[in-house]
Structure formats: structure tokens, C-alpha cells
Amino acid sequence: MSKNGKILTPLIENDCNLLENYKKFKGYEAAKKALKMSQDEVIEEVQKSNLRGLGGAGFPTGRKWAFIPKNSQKPVYLVINCDESEPGTFKDKYIVSSATHVLIEGIIIASYAIGAHTCYIYIRGEYVEPARRIEAAIKEAYDAGILGKKVLGTDFNLDVYVHRGAGAYICGEETALLNSLEGKKGWPRMKPPFPAIEGLFRCPTIVNNVETIAYVPPIIQNGPKWFADMGTERSGGMRFYGISGNVNKPGIYELPVGTPLREMIYEHAGGIPGGKALKCVVPGGVSAPPLRPDEIDVPMDPDALAKIGTMIGSAGIIVMDEDTNLVEMLMASIRFYHHESCAQCTPCREGTGWLDKILQRMLSGGARERDIDDLYEIGDSIFGNTICPLGDSAGMVAKGYIDKFRGEFEAYLSKSIAAKSANSPELKKAS
Amino acid sequence: MPTITIDGKELTVEKGKTIIQAADEAGIDIPRYCYHPGLSIVGQCRICLVEVEKMPKLQVACYTPVMDGMVVHTQSERARKGRKDVLEFLLVNHPIDCPVCDQAGECFLQDYYMKFGLYDSKMLEDKNKKSKAVPIGKHIVLDSERCILCTRCIRFCDEVSKTNELGIFHRGDHAELLPYPGKTVDNPYSVNVVDICPVGALTEKDFRFRTRVWYLDETNSVCTGCSTGCNIEVHTNKKREYKNEGRRVTRLKPRFNKDVNEYWICDEGRYSFTYVDAADRLGVVMKRVKGELQESTWAEVMPEVLTALQSAKENNKRIAVLGSPKMTNEDLFALKKFASQTLGVSQMPVTVLPKEKPFSDDFLIREDKNPNTKGAGYLGYDTDHKATRKLLDDCASGGVELLIIFHHDLEAGFETELVKSALSGAKTVVFVGSNANTTSARATYILPSCTYVEKEGTFTNFAGRVQKINRAIEPLGDSLPEWTIIRNLSRKIGKALAYFEAEDVFKDLTKNTAAFSGMSYSAIGDGGLVAEENGKLKQGDAKAAAQKTETATA
Numbered sequence: 001m002s003k004n005g006k007i008l009t010p011l012i013e014n015d016c017n018l019l020e021n022y023k024k025f026k027g028y029e030a031a032k033k034a035l036k037m038s039q040d041e042v043i044e045e046v047q048k049s050n051l052r053g054l055g056g057a058g059f060p061t062g063r064k065w066a067f068i069p070k071n072s073q074k075p076v077y078l079v080i081n082c083d084e085s086e087p088g089t090f091k092d093k094y095i096v097s098s099a100t101h102v103l104i105e106g107i108i109i110a111s112y113a114i115g116a117h118t119c120y121i122y123i124r125g126e127y128v129e130p131a132r133r134i135e136a137a138i139k140e141a142y143d144a145g146i147l148g149k150k151v152l153g154t155d156f157n158l159d160v161y162v163h164r165g166a167g168a169y170i171c172g173e174e175t176a177l178l179n180s181l182e183g184k185k186g187w188p189r190m191k192p193p194f195p196a197i198e199g200l201f202r203c204p205t206i207v208n209n210v211e212t213i214a215y216v217p218p219i220i221q222n223g224p225k226w227f228a229d230m231g232t233e234r235s236g237g238m239r240f241y242g243i244s245g246n247v248n249k250p251g252i253y254e255l256p257v258g259t260p261l262r263e264m265i266y267e268h269a270g271g272i273p274g275g276k277a278l279k280c281v282v283p284g285g286v287s288a289p290p291l292r293p294d295e296i297d298v299p300m301d302p303d304a305l306a307k308i309g310t311m312i313g314s315a316g317i318i319v320m321d322e323d324t325n326l327v328e329m330l331m332a333s334i335r336f337y338h339h340e341s342c343a344q345c346t347p348c349r350e351g352t353g354w355l356d357k358i359l360q361r362m363l364s365g366g367a368r369e370r371d372i373d374d375l376y377e378i379g380d381s382i383f384g385n386t387i388c389p390l391g392d393s394a395g396m397v398a399k400g401y402i403d404k405f406r407g408e409f410e411a412y413l414s415k416s417i418a419a420k421s422a423n424s425p426e427l428k429k430a431s
Numbered sequence: 432m433p434t435i436t437i438d439g440k441e442l443t444v445e446k447g448k449t450i451i452q453a454a455d456e457a458g459i460d461i462p463r464y465c466y467h468p469g470l471s472i473v474g475q476c477r478i479c480l481v482e483v484e485k486m487p488k489l490q491v492a493c494y495t496p497v498m499d500g501m502v503v504h505t506q507s508e509r510a511r512k513g514r515k516d517v518l519e520f521l522l523v524n525h526p527i528d529c530p531v532c533d534q535a536g537e538c539f540l541q542d543y544y545m546k547f548g549l550y551d552s553k554m555l556e557d558k559n560k561k562s563k564a565v566p567i568g569k570h571i572v573l574d575s576e577r578c579i580l581c582t583r584c585i586r587f588c589d590e591v592s593k594t595n596e597l598g599i600f601h602r603g604d605h606a607e608l609l610p611y612p613g614k615t616v617d618n619p620y621s622v623n624v625v626d627i628c629p630v631g632a633l634t635e636k637d638f639r640f641r642t643r644v645w646y647l648d649e650t651n652s653v654c655t656g657c658s659t660g661c662n663i664e665v666h667t668n669k670k671r672e673y674k675n676e677g678r679r680v681t682r683l684k685p686r687f688n689k690d691v692n693e694y695w696i697c698d699e700g701r702y703s704f705t706y707v708d709a710a711d712r713l714g715v716v717m718k719r720v721k722g723e724l725q726e727s728t729w730a731e732v733m734p735e736v737l738t739a740l741q742s743a744k745e746n747n748k749r750i751a752v753l754g755s756p757k758m759t760n761e762d763l764f765a766l767k768k769f770a771s772q773t774l775g776v777s778q779m780p781v782t783v784l785p786k787e788k789p790f791s792d793d794f795l796i797r798e799d800k801n802p803n804t805k806g807a808g809y810l811g812y813d814t815d816h817k818a819t820r821k822l823l824d825d826c827a828s829g830g831v832e833l834l835i836i837f838h839h840d841l842e843a844g845f846e847t848e849l850v851k852s853a854l855s856g857a858k859t860v861v862f863v864g865s866n867a868n869t870t871s872a873r874a875t876y877i878l879p880s881c882t883y884v885e886k887e888g889t890f891t892n893f894a895g896r897v898q899k900i901n902r903a904i905e906p907l908g909d910s911l912p913e914w915t916i917i918r919n920l921s922r923k924i925g926k927a928l929a930y931f932e933a934e935d936v937f938k939d940l941t942k943n944t945a946a947f948s949g950m951s952y953s954a955i956g957d958g959g960l961v962a963e964e965n966g967k968l969k970q971g972d973a974k975a976a977a978q979k980t981e982t983a984t985a
């Protein structure tokens with residue numbers, strides 16, 4: 001841990017994609033330590049640290065690892081999710097571009113804990129340069145006896161492969177990712193079975209986010225209490241927050257879990273350009289329902305955000321100032337889901353497209369009285385009735401903007417309808 | 432076994448079953464598109480949403496396994512709204528072209544809309560355009576706009592035919608079902624995808640625009656395409672006969688039988704009915720006059736055939752009979768009885784193997800393209816091809832005065848030279864059959880017989896399962912069931928066979944043939960019964976037979 005209290009930031013700042021740099025930060029000492037512990041002890045340490053998945057769902061990491069059946073007759077796999085495609089999210093890119101060795105070390109510890117000897121890193125297709133950098137770091141690790149046969153001189157063997165996706169957001173959903181890895185269409189699977197029981201090639205599999213695994217070595221190195229104490233009651237440590245939109249200093253910030261949203265926007269990200277007023281903020285990637293300015297005192301903690309009807313997700317914060325047209329913002333979000341819906345289940349496939357068409361029409365001067373209610377109802381009909389959370393998100397987001405900013409939607413609507421009738425008197429007469 | 436409650440009905444269900452399976456068993460109807468009992472479960476279409484107590488979200492009935500104490504509501508307000516919403520989503524980009532769609536009348540979209548949709552459309556947007564009227568195989572046409580992406584057809588090609596031709600391309604509401612590049616859906620079972628497509632996306636070229644389904648009548652039957660004996664429905668159009676273009680059978684559809692074909696039939700079998708009204712169909716009695724075959728009547732020909740039989744018998748000349756594995760058990764039994772009692776013929780072959788080995792596989796399609804070789808064997812016929820050759824050799828060497836041949840086209844299995852000399856070796860050749868061929872062309876008399884859709888009877892499939900066929904249409908022209916022709920002969924010569932219905936023959940047959948003992952039409956029912964060489968019904972079947980007879984008479 002460095003002097004300014006950050007954990008992974010110093011590694012990124014010192015290009016820990018190079019082994020010699022990483023060594024300066026006690027690189028691979030944690031792995032050596034873990035390999036001397038029992039598997040259960042490692043899992044217990046991670047459990048005690050309150051490390052929760054940082055990919056979106058926020059599931060306690062140690063508890064997930066413990067689901068792997070003991071003495072499985074089948075091989076066990078570890079899969080690292082580097083699909084990072086949620087708009088507003090760009091943290092994993094920094095880790096794999098400049099701190100892959102801490103990821104590799106985390107992979108060694110996690111694989112050892114769950115009994116895996118093969119790990120796949122699934123990286124989004126557009127991350128061309130990061131993929132190349134990961135490959136280079138992996139090669140370095142193999143050459144140094146850190147990966148492959150007899151990891152770090154122990155009896156533990158581990159192979160790590162990089163698999164590049166083909167550019168579908170849905171392949172970040174863990175079961176779609178597994179299908180994609182198997183060479184199938186990236187369609188989410190029905191659960192159960194959960195991946196820990198039947199995952200990749202129908203074998204027990206743990207899928208973890210890049211950042212989640214990157215925090216494992218420091219936890220082993222410094223002990224679970226150290227990590228847990230940094231965070232909130234049920235969510236330990238620090239994490240990366242990506243801030244984008246109308247802020248003076250967009251970027252990634254490594255800060256404790258529970259840092260208030262207001263502090264993120266106005267202190268760390270330097271406030272809103274031109275001193276403009278805040279209109280709306282998305283706390284966890286576009287899939288998280290938006291918040292109003294009067295809600296930003298909330299701590300960035302999974303439980304606290306869930307309590308006010310949104311989520312921390314991937315902690316991608318999108319800030320919108322007073323000039324933002326929220327109908328456009330909703331359209332942009334919905335258009336994304338429409339484009340990315342895998343088409344497997346009916347409500348998401350048809351509902352996202354339908355929402356998109358209504359919003360397009362509203363924005364091109366064709367709004368009609370009932371549009372807001374229709375948007376809300378369609379969102380409500382998607383929500384809860386799909387296979388994977390992508391559909392839920394689309395529904396939640398449509399409902400979320402209308403719930404929080406109904407006034408603005410209504411104002412847009414009446415203005416637009418008035419303009420239309422002013423422009424076409426015949427139409428007005430006819431209707 | 433878990434006990435669950437669906438709509439207040441308490442059910443005990445086998446562990447591992449899902450809610451929809453439990454509901455199906457209990458006769459509670461839950462809508463479905465992607466779920467099909469013959470395919471893997473994917474939970475994609477979401478139309479089977481139900482409310483399960485203690486579960487916050489609606490659950491898909493197809494995928495959710497039953498658990499002890501589970502309480503399911505299929506008709507609660509939430510469940511009904513959930514399904515109605517899904518239906519509305521399915522129609523967002525659907526062209527609603529029912530008036531020109533062949534599926535109309537047997538479409539799950541139409542049915543469910545009428546049952547629980549009935550909303551006013553709030554859809555104002557333009558619909559997505561997709562491919563229409565794409566021929567994706569020899570028999571199949573795809574309309575992507577009507578497709579609801581249930582993936583049934585894909586799973587059929589992956590899991591049943593195992594030929595993997597279909598996939599879904601693109602994402603979101605632009606997703607489209609299509610064959611993989613360079614592939615067409617031409618596997619031997621391809622048209623089953625049309626049967627299982629719940630909507631009008633996949634239609635059959637042969638059936639397209641032929642008729643509206645509500646004009647069709649359905650008759651349970653058995654496919655005669657090979658010895659598997661897949662269970663089928665024969666669909667006929669008697670209400671709009673002018674639509675038939677000279678074809679009285681409109682289509683065949685597979686009929687579920689868990690012990691035979693499950694839900695499927697092969698394409699060859701599906702289109703095997705065309706001989707019923709083919710150009711070569713024999714509908715008139717014929718006799719040879721001055722070397723030419725001429726139309727005649729039963730009244731004229733029957734006495735002549737009888738005279739020929741009589742004179743052969745009186746002059747101690749040999750009479751030979753070649754039966755056919757295309758005949759029903761009833762036909763074969765009547766023939767056997769008549770031949771041995773009256774004609775003194777006890778050895779009768781039935782088999783003519785084609786010169787080239789026909790296609791077969793390890794699923795439904797069998798090499799033996801006859802529906803009743805097994806039955807012929809049980810009834811004492813010689814099913815060896817060599818026995819037929821011997822008979823032809825005897826004829827060729829002048830040892831046979833009168834030869835009766837059922838159905839066979841001898842040239843399909845023997846050298847033309849042998850066939851010619853055999854047929855000219857016998858003084859009289861009587862051909863009994865439904866369709867003309869090179870053998871009938873050389874006969875002295877042609878007695879037209881019914882096809883399987885024009886008569887009653889039973890076939891015994893390769894595994895010994897005795898299955899019932901039923902009359903779907905009237906016999907064509909003069910044609911009669913083979914057993915009737917034999918019975919008519921028996922009335923004039925020797926001992927008359929006292930049969931009035933096919934069932935009379937079957938009753939006699941079961942009393943006199945060990946393999947069939949204990950069977951009856953009512954016991955055979957729709958699923959069939961397994962005959963065994965030693966004459967004992969399989970234990971389960973015997974019990975079922977007894978039960979069925981009981982309920983049938985009750």
C-alpha cells in the first residue's frame with residue numbers, strides 16, 4: 001500500500017505490465033504466501049475481507065469460490081471477465097494495460113483456491129492493444145516460471161489463455177461469456193445450474209471481474225481486516241470509480257467503498273464545467289437507474305444504492321448538467337440495449353426495439369400524448385420477465401428516468417406536440 | 432415424489448419434472464411457444480410465465496422444476512398480465528398477415544391472442560422488415576417476419592436430426608432465423624420443423640395455399656413408407672373437394688407414439704401417400720382380351736378367375752400365390768386361410784428385395800420399405816427373397832398353371848428375363864394391387880385393391896407392434912380391400928369365409944395365430960400392442976390390453 005492510501009493506482013502508474021516494475025511492489029510475494037496456505041484458508045481470507053464482485057452484480061467473492069464442489073471429478077476453470085462494455089465503464093482497461101502482473105498474481109491465488117489449472121481471460125474485441133499487452137505480460141510470467149508447470153517453484157500447475165471477444169456487450173454476462181468461450185453464440189444460459197456447478201464445458205467454473213481478482217493479492221499480502229476496514233460494513237476495500245460526462249476531471253479514481261457520490265463529483269472529479277447545475281447522475285454504468293441532485297449524498301456502497309432503487313454496478317458514474325436533454329439520454333441508453341439485446345427472450349428483444357422506436361419518434365417531432373405512459377408500461381413489462389439482467393436493466397432504466405424526471409418528460413412532450421400542431425393545422429383539424 | 436398445487440389442484444409429480452410438465456399431466460393448459468416435449472428446454476419465449484408463491488418474480492413454467500410444497504397460480508392477475516405482455520411483444524414486429532397465412536387456424540399466436548390477448552394495440556411504429564418467402568429446403572419455405580424466434584426448429588435440427596442447419600443471426604429485434612451460409616434444410620426429417628413451428632414462419636411447399644386447415648378431417652393411421660410404422664394423422668379435404676387438384680389426401684402429420692416415432696416422421700414417409708391418387712392408380716377391373724388389357728367389371732371377371740382356379744384344381748395343376756408385405760394382417764390372414772383351405776397352397780412367399788439397398792438410418796428410417804413384413808412372418812408366410820425367386824423359377828419352367836400376385840413389381844427385384852419367362856410360363860396371371868407396374872402390365876386379370884387410407888386393418892411393425900389403420904377416404908372406383916376380394920372368391924369356391932368387416936378377420940386371426948392372441952381392435956387402440964413370437968403379450972401390454980378392452984366395452 002502506497003503513501004497516498006491507494007492500492008492498485010501506484011501499480012498502474014508504474015507500468016506493472018513489466019515484471020521488473022511489479023517486483024518493486026513485492027510482486028508475487030502474495031502468491032507465494034497463498035500457495036503455502038490451504039485452499040480453504042485462502043477462501044476464508046477472501047471471505048473475511050468483504051471483497052465483493054466488482055463486475056456489476058456485487059456478489060461476495062469468497063462465498064462464490066466456496067460454491068465450487070470439493071473433490072470435483074471434472075476440471076475446474078477460472079474465467080476472468082474483461083469484456084468491459086457497459087457504457088460509462090473503463091476501469092478494467094487500465095488494469096490490464098498497466099498492471100497485468102497483479103491480475104496474473106490474483107489469478108494464481110484464485111486458481112489455487114478453487115482448484116483450477118486453467119484460466120481464460122475473456123477480453124472485449126475492441127481492446128486490441130490491451131489484449132496485446134496482457135499477452136506480453138503472460139509470456140513474461142511463463143518465462144520467469146510464474147505460470148505453467150510448477151508455478152513459483154511449487155507443485156501447482158497453471159495455464160492462462162487470452163480469448164478475444166467479437167464485440168457483443170452481452171458476452172460480459174457470465175453465462176453468455178461461457179457460451180462464447182465454448183465457440184457458441186453469446187446467449188446467456190438459464191440458471192440453475194450456476195457456473196460454479198456447471199460452467200465452462202459443463203465443468204465447475206468461477207467467473208470474476210478483472211478488478212475483483214486484482215485486489216486478491218493485496219488482501220492476501222496485508223490480511224483481510226486491512227481490506228475490510230477500508231470499506232463499509234458489508235463491502236470491503238477500495239475500488240475504481242470511472243467518472244465521465246459533465247465533470248472537469250473525468251477519469252478513474254481509486255477510493256474507498258462508501259465514498260459519498262457528492263464528494264466523487266465535486267471533489268475528486270473537480271465539479272461541473274462552467275459551474276453549471278447538476279441535473280442527473282447515473283451511479284453505476286448506464287444500467288443503473290439515474291439519481292436526482294437531491295440524492296447524491298448517498299455513499300457509493302452496494303447496499304446504500306440498492307436502498308434508493310439503483311445500483312453500484314460497475315461504478316461507472318455518468319454526470320449530466322442542467323443542459324442535458326434527458327429524453328435524448330434515455331434514448332441513447334435504450335438504443336444501446338436495443339443494439340445489444342441478444343434476441344433470446346421475447347420481452348427484451350421486442351421491448352428494447354419498441355422503446356427505441358418510440359423515443360426516436362418523440363425526438364423527431366412525432367410525440368403523442370400517451371408516449372410517456374407507453375414507455376413506462378413497456379419498461380415495466382420487460383422488467384423481471386427475462387432470462388438475464390440486460391432486459392431488466394432496459395426496463396429499469398426506462399422506468400427510472402420517468403420516475404425521477406417525469407416533469408421534464410412531460411414538458412418535452414407538450415412542447416413537441418404544440419410545435420407539431422402549430423406546423424400542421426390540417427393535421428390538427430383532422431385529429 | 433414432490434406434491435405441488437397448481438391452481439388449487441394438488442398434484443404428486445415425479446421429481447425433476449418442471450411445472451409445465453406437471454400441468455400437462457394434470458390437464459392444466461399453460462401456453463407455450465419454445466417449449467416442446469421432444470426438445471431440450473430453453474425458457475426463451477416467456478409465454479409460459481406463472482406465479483409461484485414465495486418467489487418474487489414470475490417464473491417460466493417450462494424450466495422451473497417442481498419442489499415439494501410449491502404453490503403455482505397460472506391464472507392470477509400477475510401471471511395473466513405477464514403472458515399478455517409477452518404476447519404483445521411477440522406481435523410488435525409481426526406482420527399480422529393471417530388472411531394470407533397457411534398457419535391460420537393452427538397458429539399459436541392466433542389461438543393465444545383469442546384466449547388471453549384481446550388488447551387494443553398501442554403499437555404505432557413501423558415494423559421491421561425481414562426476409563419473406565425464402566425457400567430454405569426442398570420442402571420448406573421461411574417467412575422471417577412471422578418467426579417468433581422460439582428456436583424449436585433450430586433445436587430439432589441440432590438434437591433430433593442432428594444436422595445443424597439453422598441458426599439465429601443478428602441481435603435484438605433484427606435477429607433472424609436462417610440456415611447457415613451454404614446450408615439448406617434438406618435432412619431426411621426436415622419437414623418436422625414445419626410441424627413444430629408454432630406460427631406460420633415455416634410452411635410446407637406441398638401444402639402452401641392448398642386449403643384452409645379448418646376444412647380438413649383427421650384420421651389416425653400408420654405410415655406405410657417403411658417397417659417402422661410411424662404413427663400419423665391423415666388429413667383429407669372432403670369439404671372443399673374442388674381444392675384438391677385430384678388429390679384426396681391433403682397431407683400427413685406425425686402422431687405421437689412414445690414407443691415408435693415419438694413426435695416425428697421422415698420426409699419420405701410424409702410424402703409416401705402420393706400413390707393413393709397417382710396416375711398409375713388401379714381403379715377398374717381389367718382383363719386381357721386378344722393380348723390387350725381392357726376395362727372390365729367384377730361381375731365379368733370374378734367368374735372367369737373362378738373358372739381358371741377350378742380348372743387348375745380339377746386338373747391337378749399347380750396354383751402359386753405371391754403375397755405382399757404391403758397387405759394388412761387381415762388381408763394376409765384371409766389369403767392364407769383361403770389358399771390353404773381351398774387352393775391347396777400352403778407355402779407362400781411375400782418378399783421382393785429391391786436390387787439396390789435403400790437408405791436407412793439408426794433413427795426411424797428402415798431398410799425394409801414395407802409396413803408388414805413382420806406380420807407376414809407371424810402369419811406363416813415365407814419372408815425370404817429366395818422363396819420368391821424359387822416361385823418364379825417354377826413358373827418359368829412351366830410348373831405353375833395359375834399365378835396370383837399381390838402388388839409386387841417383380842422387375843424391381845429380379846432380372847427382366849426371369850420375370851418375363853415366369854409370367855409367360857403361367858397360363859393365367861392374376862394381379863391384385865392398387866397401382867400399375869411392369870408386372871400388372873403382363874397380367875391376365877387385374878383386380879384393383881384399396882390403399883391403406885381407404886380401408887381398415889392392422890400392420891405389424893418391425894418390432895412386432897400391431898397398429899391400426901383407419902379408413903380416411905372412400906375406395907377409389909372398383910377397388911376393394913384385398914381381404915374382401917379373397918372373401919368374394921371364397922364364396923364361390925370351397926369354403927366361404929364369413930367376414931363382413933376387417934374386424935371379423937382380425938377376430939378370427941387372433942384365435943388362430945399365437946402371436947396375436949388376446950388382441951382386439953379396441954385394445955390396440957391408438958398406440959398399438961406388441962405381438963410376440965411365442966404368443967404372449969408383453970406383461971405391461973397384456974394388462975393395458977385388458978384394461979382398454981374393459982373401458983371400450985364399458
Ligand SMILES: Cc1cc2nc3c(=O)[nH]c(=O)nc-3n(C[C@H](O)[C@H](O)[C@H](O)COP(=O)(O)O)c2cc1C
Pocket residue numbers: 052053054055056057058059061081082083084085086169170171172173174175207208209210212213388389390
Ligand atoms: C449484460 C451484462 C453485461 C455484463 N458485463 C460485464 C463485464 O463487461 N465485465 C464484468 O466483469 N462483468 C460483467 N457483467 C457481470 C457478470 O455477469 C458477472 O456477474 C461478473 O463477471 C462476475 O464477476 P465479479 O463477481 O467479480 O463481479 C455483466 C452482466 C450483464 C448482465
Ligand code: SF4
Pocket residue numbers: 170187188340341342343344345346348349386387388389390391392
Ligand atoms: S434479457 Fe435480453 S440480453 Fe438477456 S437473454 Fe434475454 S434477450 Fe438476451
Ligand code: SF4
Pocket residue numbers: 577578579580581582583584585608624627628629630632633
Ligand atoms: S421458424 Fe418457427 S420454429 Fe423456427 S424459430 Fe421461428 S417460430 Fe420458431
